Amino acid sequence: MSGKKESSEVIRLAHGAGGVLQEELIKFITKNIPFKNVNNGIGVEELDDGATIPLEDYDKEIVVTGDGHTVYPLFFPGGDLGTLSICGTVNDLIMMGAEPLALTSMMIIEEGFEFKKLEKIVISMNTMAHKANIAIIAGDTKVMPRGTLNEMIIATTGIGIKDKDIKILDNNIRTGDLIILTGSIGDHGTALMASREGLNISTDLISDISLLLEIYDALKLDISNNYIHAMKDPTRGGIAAALNNWAIKSNISIWIDEVKVPLKKPVTAICDMLGLDPYNIASEGRALLAVDPEHSVKILKKIKSTEIGKDAEIIGEVKVQNPQRVFLKTIVGGTRFIDMPLGEPIPRIC
Amino acid sequence: MDIPGIKILRSKEFTDKIIKAIHKTINEIGKPIKFMHVCGTHEHTISKYGLRTLLPKEIEILSGPGCPVCICPAADIDKAVELGRRDDTIITTFGDMIRVPATSISLAELKAKGADIRIVYGPNDAIKIAKENPNKEVIFFAIGFETTVPLIGYELQSGPPSNFSVICAHKLIPAALELLMSQSQLKIDGFISPGHVSTIIGLKPYEIFAQGYKIPNVISGFEPNDVLLSILMLLRQLRDKRFDTINEYSRVVKPEGNIIAQKIIEDVFESVSSPWRGIGRVYDGGLVIKEEHQEFDADKKFDIKIEKSQDIPPGCSCHLIMVGKLYPYECKLFRKECTPINPIGPCMVSMEGTCNIYYKYHSNDNS
Numbered sequence: 001m002s003g004k005k006e007s008s009e010v011i012r013l014a015h016g017a018g019g020v021l022q023e024e025l026i027k028f029i030t031k032n033i034p035f036k037n038v039n040n041g042i043g044v045e046e047l048d049d050g051a052t053i054p055l056e057d058y059d060k061e062i063v064v065t066g067d068g069h070t071v072y073p074l075f076f077p078g079g080d081l082g083t084l085s086i087c088g089t090v091n092d093l094i095m096m097g098a099e100p101l102a103l104t105s106m107m108i109i110e111e112g113f114e115f116k117k118l119e120k121i122v123i124s125m126n127t128m129a130h131k132a133n134i135a136i137i138a139g140d141t142k143v144m145p146r147g148t149l150n151e152m153i154i155a156t157t158g159i160g161i162k163d164k165d166i167k168i169l170d171n172n173i174r175t176g177d178l179i180i181l182t183g184s185i186g187d188h189g190t191a192l193m194a195s196r197e198g199l200n201i202s203t204d205l206i207s208d209i210s211l212l213l214e215i216y217d218a219l220k221l222d223i224s225n226n227y228i229h230a231m232k233d234p235t236r237g238g239i240a241a242a243l244n245n246w247a248i249k250s251n252i253s254i255w256i257d258e259v260k261v262p263l264k265k266p267v268t269a270i271c272d273m274l275g276l277d278p279y280n281i282a283s284e285g286r287a288l289l290a291v292d293p294e295h296s297v298k299i300l301k302k303i304k305s306t307e308i309g310k311d312a313e314i315i316g317e318v319k320v321q322n323p324q325r326v327f328l329k330t331i332v333g334g335t336r337f338i339d340m341p342l343g344e345p346i347p348r349i350c
Numbered sequence: 351m352d353i354p355g356i357k358i359l360r361s362k363e364f365t366d367k368i369i370k371a372i373h374k375t376i377n378e379i380g381k382p383i384k385f386m387h388v389c390g391t392h393e394h395t396i397s398k399y400g401l402r403t404l405l406p407k408e409i410e411i412l413s414g415p416g417c418p419v420c421i422c423p424a425a426d427i428d429k430a431v432e433l434g435r436r437d438d439t440i441i442t443t444f445g446d447m448i449r450v451p452a453t454s455i456s457l458a459e460l461k462a463k464g465a466d467i468r469i470v471y472g473p474n475d476a477i478k479i480a481k482e483n484p485n486k487e488v489i490f491f492a493i494g495f496e497t498t499v500p501l502i503g504y505e506l507q508s509g510p511p512s513n514f515s516v517i518c519a520h521k522l523i524p525a526a527l528e529l530l531m532s533q534s535q536l537k538i539d540g541f542i543s544p545g546h547v548s549t550i551i552g553l554k555p556y557e558i559f560a561q562g563y564k565i566p567n568v569i570s571g572f573e574p575n576d577v578l579l580s581i582l583m584l585l586r587q588l589r590d591k592r593f594d595t596i597n598e599y600s601r602v603v604k605p606e607g608n609i610i611a612q613k614i615i616e617d618v619f620e621s622v623s624s625p626w627r628g629i630g631r632v633y634d635g636g637l638v639i640k641e642e643h644q645e646f647d648a649d650k651k652f653d654i655k656i657e658k659s660q661d662i663p664p665g666c667s668c669h670l671i672m673v674g675k676l677y678p679y680e681c682k683l684f685r686k687e688c689t690p691i692n693p694i695g696p697c698m699v700s701m702e703g704t705c706n707i708y709y710k711y712h713s714n715d716n717s
Contacts, residue, residue, distance in 0.1 A: 014691070021691065259362075275701060332365040332574045334400020336711045342690050 019237050019341040023047075048170050049095045049232065050158065059165070063098035065089060065158040074117065074151055077191045078207030079284075081154060082124030087209055087284060088235070089158035090132045094216045095231045095287065097168035097223050098160030100132060105139040106155040111146040118152070125154075132211050163224060172229045173250035178296040179316040180289040182215060182309045183208065184262040185239055189281035190270050201273075205266040210285030214306040222291075222299055230290040233283070237341045240279040242288050243326045244340040254326045256316035256338065279328075280341040290318065355601065359573035368578045369404050375585040376408050384537060385584055386530070386674055388414035388523060389544035390702020391572050397711040399574040409581065412536075412674030415526055416544060418494045419446045419700035420672060421626045425659035426519040427452035430491045432654050433517075434465040440483060442476040443491035445469045446700040451693060453659045457491075473505045473516075480514040489648050491517045496550045499637060500611035503618035506643045515648040518639050522621060523547045524555040525635040530673060531563050538674075540566040540584040542577065545599040550615075552607025556595040564593045571599040618643055627661045627696060628669030668695035671704050678708035685709065 015025040030036075030044050037043025041052035041061060050065030069085040079087075085105065093100045105125070109118065129136055187208035194201040212233065222228055230250070234242040239261075243254050263278055271278045285308060291299050296314060303309035326338040358364055376383065387393065393413045396402060402411060415421050427450060434441040434457065441457065448457040448467060461467040466486075470476050473490050480488035492502045499520050506516070527541060543556060548569045556567045566587035570580035580598045587594060597603055615637075624636020639647040648654075662669050666688070667681035678684050678697070688694040690706055697705040 328400070330399045330574075331360055332362050332399050332401070332578075333369075333404060334574075335403045336397060336400040339710050 014342065017236055017341065019241060021342070022236075042169070046169070046171070049092045050098075050160075052096070052162075054164055059163060060161055061164050063093055063096045063158075063160040063162055065092040065096070065160075067092060067156050067158065069154045069156065071192070072150070073192075073195060074121070076195055076207055077205065078188075079209040080121055080124050081152065082121035083128055083209055084284065085154040085156050086125055086128035086132060086134070087211055089156040090134060091212045091233045091285075091287075093158045093160035094212050095168070095233055096160070096162065097166045097228070097231070098162040100134045100158065100160045100213075102135040102137045102159045103129075104157045104159075105136055106141070107139070107152065108142045108144060108149060108155070109152045110144055110149040113151055121152070121154075128211070132213055165226070166223060167226060168223065168228055168231050170230055170232070170246055171249040173246055173252055173290040173318055174229060175252060175318055175320045176293050177229055177290045177318040178293050178314050179243075179254060179256070179318070180291060180296070180300055180303065180312055181239070181262065181315045182212075182287045182289070182303055182312045183283075183285070184264045184267065184311055185234065185283055185286060186267045186271065186278040186281035187264060188284040189238070190267045190276075190278070193274070193276075194270055201270060203266050203270065205264065205270070208283050208285040210308050212285065212287050212308070215287060215303055215309050218302040218306050218309075219299065222295060222302070225295075227292045227295040227299065228289055229292065230288075232288045234286060234288055235282050235284060238278070238280045238282055239288060240277070240326070240338050240341050243338060246288075246290065247326050248324045250318075251323045253319045253322045253324070254316055255319055256326065256328050258328055258331045260313045260315040262311045262313055277341075279338055293317075356573070359571070359575045361575065364575050365404070365578060368575060368582055372409070372578070372582050372585060373406055375582065375589055376406050378589050379585065382408045382410070383539045383585065383588065384410045384412060385540045385542055385581060386412040386414045386536075386538045387542035387544070387570070387577075388416040388527060389542075389546070390417035390420075390700065390704075390707075391546070392416065392542060392544070392570065392577060393704055393707050394702065395572050395574060395577050397707045400711075401574060401577060404578075405581070409585075411542075411581075412538070413671070413704045414530060414674055415626065415629055415672045416523075417672075417697065417700050417702040417704070418498070418521065419444075419450055420668065420696040420703050421521060421526075421629065422447070422450065422493045422519050422696070423625045423627045423659065424452045424661045425625070425656045426491075426493075426517060427457065428454070428656045428659050429517055429648070429654050430457060430489070431455060431460055432656070433487075433489055433648065433652060434460050434467055436487075438485070439487045439489060440466045440468060440479060441489050441491060442468045442470045442479060444471075444493065446702075447491060447493055449693065450696050450699050451663065453656075473502045477505055477510050477514060480511045484511070484513060486513060488514050489517060490514070491519065493519045493521075495521055495523050495544075495547050496615070497546045499619065500550065500608075500614045503614040506618050506639070506646050507614065510646060512645070515646045515651050516639065517648045518619070518637060520619070520637040521624065521626060521632075522635055522637065524551070524558075525621075525632050526626060526629065527556075527559065529629070529632050529635070531559070531565070533673065536674060538565065539588060540568070542580050542584070543567050543569045543595075545569060545571050545576075545603060548597075548599065548603045548607065550608050550611045552603070552612075553595050553597060553605045554607075560593040560595050566593050567595040569595070569597045569599050569603055571602065628672045663694055666695035668697045668705070671695075671697055678705040679712065681705070 476490040568580040619637040670676040697703040
């Protein structure tokens with residue numbers, strides 16, 4: 001069919017939405033990279049949140065993450081592009097079990113962009129970096145001719161450090177592990193959608209954007225004891241993409257109990273109205289953890305003692321049968337798949 | 351922001367009670383039962399909440415031709431494509447419609463080639479575009495069942511600008527249900543009837559099924575316990591050998607329907623024998639614009655002739671899936687060549703299409 005031809009010829013928006021197409025795009029870009037890791041550390045092939053560079057003769061390794069930050073609108077309820085660039089970078093480092101050290105920041109700005117707006121974004125970045133206790137050590141700026149870019153984007157590199165024997169990886173989940181979610185899902189994506197023009201939805205809902213540092217600090221001991229097998233922040237593609245990723249990479253199945261998944265009322269209402277699935281919608285201040293069942297209660301308690309993790313819940317478990325699939329026990333007791341999202345969630349029309 | 355009564359309608363406690371009663375009733379009936387729904391949103395509810403996994407295996411829920419995007423004939427899309435190729439036109443329609451494969455190309459592909467195709471949320475947006483672009487012919491590609499018809503009728507009655515016209519591809523649900531009843535091999539024991547359509551047409555058009563065909567009919571809402579309750583209501587009728595039209599969705603649907611909307615439909619359109627994609631010609635199954643409004647009928651205004659069109663591409667089983675003769679996972683293209691990213695048949699496109707829903711929520715092995 002002609003549709004097939006179209007997808008093989010051009011990049012579509014859905015190629016950036018965290019689903020099946022994004023994987024295709026990443027494979028297309030990365031397949032012929034000549035050197036894919038350093039000192040046998042985690043490299044680009046693992047498609048994890050970041051990479052590691054093991055330091056010879058030391059028991060530490062450097063963790064590196066790369067992140068491009070684009071958001072529309074630039075200023076949204078609960079944050080802006082500046083907040084997003086720091087939170088996204090720091091959270092990616094933490095999800096690898098690393099202590100955030102420093103980051104670099106590259107700003108690409110459209111000709112005609114107001115200094116006033118830039119100032120707001122820079123202030124947000126600095127405020128967040130201060131909160132995260134992370135240095136911004138290098139960067140670059142480029143200005144693009146009007147119309148070649150929509151306002152501005154930020155690209156960052158995050159640098160962290162961790163013990164070599166800490167293994168927090170997407171392919172490290174074991175049968176029997178329990179899945180913890182640190183707070184309500186979909187707040188960020190839903191708040192953004194509601195704030196865009198054309199839908200005329202009025203809501204007090206704000207983005208969940210935040211640093212996950214507080215949770216990292218509370219769990220340091222469990223991280224170094226390897227009680228936590230995997231961590232992931234469910235950004236693009238929501239928890240559906242994150243959980244499917246885990247199920248595939250660890251070759252296990254994940255069974256989620258819908259009743260346990262924290263969900264805010266306005267998110268449910270807006271998603272019902274627009275025909276969207278909250279499981280596919282991005283959060284920017286939440287984490288999923290796959291943890292050793294013996295230590296799960298203690299870990300949950302520690303997460304719940306933090307401000308950003310007070311609504312945390314154990315939402316599911318890992319099984320061996322039907323590997324590479326995610327199942328949902330629905331609120332009325334039925335069972336269905338949670339599938340890998342295919343593209344950008346689009347509000348229903350009719 | 352809550353829907354009234356939402357707690358009960360999604361309460362597991364209530365679900366458990368209904369399921370228990372369903373088990374009891376099917377045991378009393380003592381034979382396998384097949385019900386059909388004809389609404390994409392019902393299939394969505396059934397799949398999203400995993401309702402089939404809760405039902406006894408003796409009860410089969412078939413998915414009927416309830417997705418307006420899916421049953422729109424390729425010839426009508428071809429018409430929109432032909433008009434869209436002209437330099438002086440803007441084609442407007444609902445979002446799902448632009449990706450549906452037609453005989454040569456879809457509206458989305460035509461848009462990628464530079465044609466002015468716009469997604470709108472309703473005909474009022476199309477009228478606005480027509481007013482803003484007086485030098486263009488703005489054509490609204492109107493699809494949908496009784497639910498969307500009054501919107502277009504209202505705009506035509508309100509005197510739209512002269513550069514506005516409509517490709518009228520509206521279809522009527524009760525006529526299609528009757529056609530399905532005549533397909534003896536399906537052996538449907540009851541209908542879960544569409545709540546949205548019934549909001550407009552009321553209960554009367556369904557009387558023929560109870561009286562003529564002796565099969566029960568329940569008009570159902572869209573929450574999980576709405577659908578389960580409707581299944582129980584159907585079963586109890588079968589057990590007691592009663593054949594009525596019962597309104598489960600009474601919090602929204604009035605017995606007489608929406609009289610104002612019915613009047614608009616009657617004043618602006620007339621029913622005709624009409625082709626449904628994958629199903630064939632349905633007697634009284636579609637609408638055309640009445641003569642007094644024909645200046646806004648794109649068919650009359652532009653005289654477009656579609657010589658040959660192809661509804662079902664080779665290998666595609668949409669025509670069998672749409673009438674409940676096949677489940678999506680029984681089609682050899684499903685999940686292989688045909689996916690929501692590269693839909694081959696119409697049922698894979700819309701979020702109300704049976705194949706699209708099965709792709710998202712069902713596996714080949716758990717069905």
